[in-house]
Amino acid sequence: CCKDDQASGSKKPISLPISRVRLIMKSSPDVSSINQDALFLTTKATELFVQHLALSSFNNGSGKETNSLSYSDLANTAQETETFHFLTDILPKKILAQDYLNSLEQMQEEEGADY
Amino acid sequence: MASSSGNDDDLTIPRAAINKMIKETLPNVRVANDARELVVNCCTEFIHLISSEANEICNKSDKKTISPEHVINALESLGFASYITEVKDVLQECKTVALKRRKASSRLENLGIPEEELLRQQQELFAKARQQQAELAQQEWLQMQQAAQQAQMAAASATAAQQAGSSQDEDEEDDI
Numbered sequence: 001c002c003k004d005d006q007a008s009g010s011k012k013p014i015s016l017p018i019s020r021v022r023l024i025m026k027s028s029p030d031v032s033s034i035n036q037d038a039l040f041l042t043t044k045a046t047e048l049f050v051q052h053l054a055l056s057s058f059n060n061g062s063g064k065e066t067n068s069l070s071y072s073d074l075a076n077t078a079q080e081t082e083t084f085h086f087l088t089d090i091l092p093k094k095i096l097a098q099d100y101l102n103s104l105e106q107m108q109e110e111e112g113a114d115y
Numbered sequence: 116m117a118s119s120s121g122n123d124d125d126l127t128i129p130r131a132a133i134n135k136m137i138k139e140t141l142p143n144v145r146v147a148n149d150a151r152e153l154v155v156n157c158c159t160e161f162i163h164l165i166s167s168e169a170n171e172i173c174n175k176s177d178k179k180t181i182s183p184e185h186v187i188n189a190l191e192s193l194g195f196a197s198y199i200t201e202v203k204d205v206l207q208e209c210k211t212v213a214l215k216r217r218k219a220s221s222r223l224e225n226l227g228i229p230e231e232e233l234l235r236q237q238q239e240l241f242a243k244a245r246q247q248q249a250e251l252a253q254q255e256w257l258q259m260q261q262a263a264q265q266a267q268m269a270a271a272s273a274t275a276a277q278q279a280g281s282s283q284d285e286d287e288e289d290d291i
Contacts, residue, residue, distance in 0.1 A: 016128055034166075041202050
C-alpha cells in the first residue's frame with residue numbers, strides 16, 4: 001500500500017522507501033527474517049525519528065533567529081538528548097584545527113621529557 | 116541512487132526522501148548540506164539500533180522472525196515510546212488499504228458471472244462493434260459514390276449546355 005507513489009494529494013501513511021529500510025535492517029549482523037508488518041513499523045518509526053531529530057535540533061539550536069539548521073545543531077542535540085546518544089559515534093563534533101593543535105601540545109607536555 | 120559498490124555499509128535512505136521530509140518538517144528553514152548528509156546517516160544508525168534491539172528481543176522469545184511486537188518493545192526500551200501510538204496507527208492504515216485493495220479485486224471476480232460467460236459476452240460486444248463499423252463504412256462509401264455521381268452529372272450537363280450554346284451561334288450565322 002505504502003509504495004503507491006501515484007496517490008495524488010492524499011497523505012500516504014509511509015513516505016520512506018520500505019524496500020531500502022529492509023535492506024539496511026538485513027545488513028545488521030544476525031538479523032534473519034523480518035515480518036512485513038514489523039518492517040512497516042520500523043519504516044514509520046524511522047520517519048518519526050527524522051522529524052524528531054530535525055525539530056529538536058532546530059528548536060535547541062543556534063539557527064533559530066536566522067531560520068537555519070547546521071551540522072553542529074544536530075551534533076549538539078545528539079549529545080544533549082539521551083535518546084540520541086547512540087548517534088555520537090557517527091557525529092564527531094567538528095574539531096577546530098587550533099583546538100586540535102592545542103590538545104596535541106598538551107599531550108606532548110604530559111608525556112614529559114622522553115623526546 | 117543505488118550503491119554500486121555492493122558494500123552493505125553504504126546502504127542509506129535516498130537523500131531525496133530525507134530532503135523531502137526535512138522540508139515538510141522544517142518549512143522555510145535553510146539546512147546546510149553537511150547537516151542533511153548527517154541526517155541521512157543518522158537514519159541508517161537508527162534503523163540498525165532498532166533492528167538489533169528487536170532482534171535480541173526476538174531471540175529471547177521462541178520466534179524466528181522479528182514481529183511487530185518485537186519492534187514495539189524495542190522502541191520502548193530504547194526510549195522511543197512516544198513513537199509507538201503513531202506507528203501502530205500507520206500499521207492499521209496499511210492493513211486497511213491492503214484489505215480494500217483485495218476487496219476491490221475480489222468484487223470484480225465475484226460478480227457471480229463465470230469466466231466463460233464473460234468471455235462470451237466480450238465476443239458478442241466485439242462482433243457488434245465490428246458490425247457497426249462495417250455499416251458505417253458502407254454508408255460512407257455509398258455517400259461518396261452518390262456525391263461522385265452527382266458531380267459527374269453536373270459536369271456532364273454543364274458541358275452539354277456549353278455545346279448547345281455554341282451550336283446555336285452557328286445557326287445564327289447561317290441565317291444571315
